[in-house]
Amino acid sequence: MRAFVKPSSDSDQCELTEVAAPQIDADELLVRVKAVGVGIHDSYFLPGDAKYPYPIGIEAAGVVEEVGDSVRGHRPGDRIAFISSMQPKGGTWAEFAAVRADSLVVPVPPALDFVEAAAVPVAGNTALRAVEALQAVPSGGSLFIAGGSGAIGTLAIQVARARGWRVAASASEHNHDHMREFGAETAVDYRDPAWPDRIRTWMPGGVDAAIAVPPGTSGETLTVVRDGGALVSVSGDAVTPERGVHVQVVPHESDVRAELVRLMAEISRKEKRVVIEEVFPFGEAPAALAKVRTRRARGKVVLRVL
Known part of the structure; x- marks a missing residue:
């Protein structure tokens, strides 16, 4: 072969x-x-x-x-x-x-x-595990995704929106409309030093939870999470927790096989992309x-x- x-x-x-x-x-x-x-x-x-x-x-x-x-x-x-x-x-x-x-x-x-x-499989499994790790976020809660325009980020936006969460995400400016198509309410440019201020304006006090997809983004992402909130690092960045924020990497032992089967079916029916x-x-x-x-x-x- x-x-x-x-x-x-x-x-x-x-x-x-x-x-x-x-x-x-x-x-x-x-x-x-x-x-x-x-x-x-x-x-x-x-x-x-x-x-x-x-x-x-x-x-x-x-x-x-x-x-x-x-x-x-x-x-x-x-x-x-x-x-x-x-x-x-x-x-x-x-x-x-x-x-x-x-x-x-x-x-x-x-x-x-x-x-x-x-x-x-990889993007869906990762997005589902990251969102599942934030299951304490209630319907109507808020989520920020650092790196929202890639395969993991766009799937995470859709999965979070299906849970009734409000979503903001970061990417380069030419990808902002792209992220909004998937349900992001607010899009920020990660190269803009003021992007954390924009997220805190959108969600005063900080978001309930965040998912940091690209390497090196978890530390700055932590600053927009409310006291006592939660952060999931996809890349496994080493981050020191603060203000009672629960920090974890994507839980690789989490079994989301049934959710992945459902996601495949939803994609085949054009309900998700x-x-x-x-x-x-x-x-x-x-x-x-x-x-x-x-x-x-x-x-x-x-x-x-x-």
Whole structure:
């Protein structure tokens, strides 16, 4: 099969080559990959026991080709989207992937194409976990999202609005209307030194909660949260809590699988949207990764494999 691989543990390169398709164990699925969600961590989020050349990637959508003997609930022909990370047999930047059945695997509704489906697992899972961690915010409460124009931010805006929360978000000025389309009441430019004042004008006393998506944004975001409020850092910034604000990283142990299945269904019915910045042919995967590394993509970058 064709795959983009890291050729050795000390290489910084990503190369397209022919490698053997993975053989599955009893607890795995063999998936024919149709589309891949591209993430900034794809080329270095690798298991310690990886065998090289190692296919990179952690997120995709495709069709189940084979089912391991001990797997229940899946069968050949199933359309699925999944996250499969740190697996010794390789990742998702390939024509086939071996996926543990206990990984995050969700069905792809018939009306949803694979390109859209591949854009949802990581961004949707992260947005849902971040919002779920703020479940103490009541209906009508307020939320600020730092980095609201990307795939995680736009999904978080929509999920929060569905809970009845009022939302403000930050991004560069040309993305403000984009965020308002998804339900943000107020949009601020993160490059404007006065943006915290604008948020406090919108919500005197500070917002009930905040989600800081990009690295390095959690500290300043903390300043617009009310005393006793809550902050979730997606990137895991180290922040010293103050004024009784509860600070945490996205709770990775939180199980939002059912909510992710529902989100997929809502996207297929056009009730919610996943934003796709650009779709690249599989052969142009390095250019897709370079685009993601700029951290300036509006939404998700996807590879079309087949």
